[in-house]
Amino acid sequence: MDRRAGTHAQEVQAIGGVGTSLVAFLAGSVLASQWQVFAPLYEGFLLFIGGVFVPLLGVLVADQILRRAYSAPEFGDRAPAAKAIALVSWGVGVATYFAITGVGLVGTPFFITDPVWSSPIGASLPAFFVAIGLHIGLSRAEALLAARRAPASGSGNP
DSSP states (O other): OOHHHHHHHHHHHHHHHHHHHHHHHHHHHHHHHTHHHHHHHHHHHHHHHHHHHHHHHHHHHHHHHHHSOOOGGGGTTTSOSOOHHHHHHHHHHHHHHHHHHOEEOTTSSOEEEOOSSOOTTOSHHHHHHHHHHHHHHHHHHHHHHHHHHSOOTTOSOO
16 A cells, blocks of 8 residues: 555645635635624524523423433333423423513514513523423422322222
């Protein structure tokens, strides 16, 4: 095997990497020079993904607080397609987030609704804690109702 062939291939890969880096640098420089155009769109995008994922994290944290341990079948074929309580908690958390930030592209005239109320701590923490609180509250209410419906063992007439 010729060592020069391997060395040549490595040189070609290095040159290709430099070329890709140069193109990425130039594209980033052009976009950065036009930041006035892209900044509002990017901010709106960040607010949107924050509005969706922050309450979702709240639901996951609440579920972990409630359950603390899971069995393997819960993630397999016996897993429910969706839990209504989790979806409701997530939806209310999302609604809380967008009630504080408004719905639309920040900094542009494309706004569906203006903010309903303002928060001195932003929208993430209220949405996170609303999702956690609602998920814990609804889950505990569901458990209480299930316990009341279940017949008490050892009681009743023989």
